[in-house]
Amino acid sequence: MTHVIITGGSSGIGLALARIYAERGARLSLLARSLPALEAARLELARRHGETSVHIESADASDEDQALAAIRKCEAAFGPCDILITSAGIVEPGRFETQTSAAFRQQIETNLFGSVNAVRAVYAAMKERRSGKIMLVSSGAGLIGIYGYAAYCASKFALHGFADALRSEAKPxxxxxxxxxxxxxxTPQFARELEHRPLEATVIMGRVAPWPSSAVALRIVRAIDKGQFEVFFGWTLWALGRFGATVKPALNWWFDRGIRRMIPRR
Incomplete structure (x- = not known):
């Protein structure tokens, strides 16, 4: 039976992924910082799917020792990890000059090192078995810089680079x-994010309706099934991913134009 480990599995995209794999009958290990949220997720999955095999571990993925210890407990419960999905992440919008160094660093440590730590915990054993799948959850903000998201973009761009290099090492x-x-x-995090999103970011990003977490999760799972390396959502992000050098100058011009129009209003 497939053992799926999901960091950030107590809510949002992570929980939506857990629902899909629970439906498939997989053994699930969910990691997150909040134990009450993890308990709630486990109860929900049990109500939906009966005697679903769900193991939970409270851990901060950005702490290497905590992440390693938690994943070791998951594997002790359900066996080696077959699929790892690193969905744990945080976003704290804010202009670079007003955001504290601690807030900037926390996003890098959670979004980048939280994923790296989880991968490190399972990667060597996957190599030894010559099997295993790892899905790193970046963001559309990992494809283009966004006003007020310097730390978040930095962390998600870095995650793309990590995935690109690791793919080459892992494939053989x-x-x-x-x-x-x-x-x-x-997601709950997106609702909190909107409360702090700078007006400039709202203007340049428009009023596009967010995707349901269930739709995002389903596309991720299908990509894992196919062994697809890069997964995009919607034609804009696909174009950025495939033709970024061509598309970004036009988008940046449009963004800059929108921001300039706002300056006299201040």
């Missing part, structure tokens, strides 16, 4: 590396 050993770039998604 039978381990599949994937990375996805979700758009704005209906």
């Amino acid at each position: 050993h039978g381990v599949t590396i994937s990375v996805c770039f979700p758009p704005d998604t209906e």
